[in-house]
Amino acid sequence: NAGVTQTPKFQVLKTGQSMTLQCAQDMNHNSMYWYRQDPGMGLRLIYYSASEGTTDKGEVPNGYNVSRLNKREFSLRLESAAPSQTSVYFCASSEPYRAHYGYTFGSGTRLTVV
Amino acid sequence: GNSVTQMEGPVTLSEEAFLTINCTYTATGYPSLFWYVQYPGEGLQLLLKATKADDKGSNKGFEATYRKETTSFHLEKGSVQVSDSAVYFCALRDMRFGAGTRLTVKP
Numbered sequence: 001n002a003g004v005t006q007t008p009k010f011q012v013l014k015t016g017q018s019m020t021l022q023c024a025q026d027m028n029h030n031s032m033y034w035y036r037q038d039p040g041m042g043l044r045l046i047y048y049s050a051s052e053g054t055t056d057k058g059e060v061p062n063g064y065n066v067s068r069l070n071k072r073e074f075s076l077r078l079e080s081a082a083p084s085q086t087s088v089y090f091c092a093s094s095e096p097y098r099a100h101y102g103y104t105f106g107s108g109t110r111l112t113v114v
Numbered sequence: 115g116n117s118v119t120q121m122e123g124p125v126t127l128s129e130e131a132f133l134t135i136n137c138t139y140t141a142t143g144y145p146s147l148f149w150y151v152q153y154p155g156e157g158l159q160l161l162l163k164a165t166k167a168d169d170k171g172s173n174k175g176f177e178a179t180y181r182k183e184t185t186s187f188h189l190e191k192g193s194v195q196v197s198d199s200a201v202y203f204c205a206l207r208d209m210r211f212g213a214g215t216r217l218t219v220k221p
Contacts, residue, residue: 004157033209042120042203042213043158058209090157102148103209105157 002026006091006106013081013113021076021109023091031094032074033058033103034066036087043090049074081113116141120204120212127194127219135189135215137178137204146207147171147180147187152214153200161189161202194219 004025013019025032030051035043045058049068063085065077074093078085088110092103121136139147146165150158162171164180164187171178176191189202196219204212 035211040213043211045209048209092158102146102150102160102163102205103158105150105159107157 004091004093004104004106006089006109008109009107010110011112013078013111015082015113017081018077018079019081020078021089021091021111022073023075023106024073025091025093025104026072027093027095027104028071029093029095029104030071032068033092033094034064034074034076035090035092036060037090037108038087046076046089078111081111083113085111086113087111116145116206116208116210118204118206118210118212121215122213123215123217125215125217127217129196129219129221130193131219133189133191133194133198133217135202135204135217137187137189137212139185139187139204139206141185141206141208144180144182147178148205148207149176149178149187149189150203150205150211151200152203158203196221 007022033048034046044060047066049055052071067075091106094103117140148163149161151161152158162173164171167182169180178189201214201216203214
């Protein structure tokens with residue numbers, strides 16, 4: 001099925017460890033996004049990539065880095081995990097030139113930092 | 115800047131009750147507006163959308179009308195079911211989401 005695939009689905013890290021969250025989409029979308037979801041906070045944009053080769057900071061970029069590897073893949077890296085980064089992370093994609101299509105989301109990665 | 119303000123939850127209703135979840139926005143121009151739904155343990159799914167003023171989006175019995183005079187996009191359903199229990203998010207086209215409203219429907 002076409003869509004956005006995130007890996008892993010669950011992860012537990014110790015404080016200070018690093019990891020990369022992977023995201024891939026097969027809809028040929030130009031734009032991709034990383035959000036975090038915390039209780040009572042809704043979704044907050046971490047980074048986005050408007051098109052292949054570009055990345056920009058969102059609302060809460062500190063502690064994260066991203067790589068737009070190609071048009072399909074957009075990864076999120078935590079270099080030194082902190083308990084405040086315990087959250088559910090969602091990747092999404094969209095086609096910006098078709099404004100009424102909305103976003104397609106992955107099923108999320110639940111990350112716990114202890 | 116652009117922003118979305120969404121009715122705080124949680125909302126608990128009995129089956130077949132009428133549902134309204136309020137959403138208002140602040141934006142320059144007339145951006146497309148969306149409602150997303152998140153079922154337990156899943157990602158967000160697009161529920162409905164409206165791309166211009168006075169448009170009505172509808173899907174699965176849910177409706178929302180894009181009202182520029184009140185800058186609102188309230189979500190409504192005439193008769194909710196237990197299967198509608200989820201978190202609902204209002205969103206602007208520029209990637210801004212409301213905080214989400216958790217709906218629980220009891221049999």
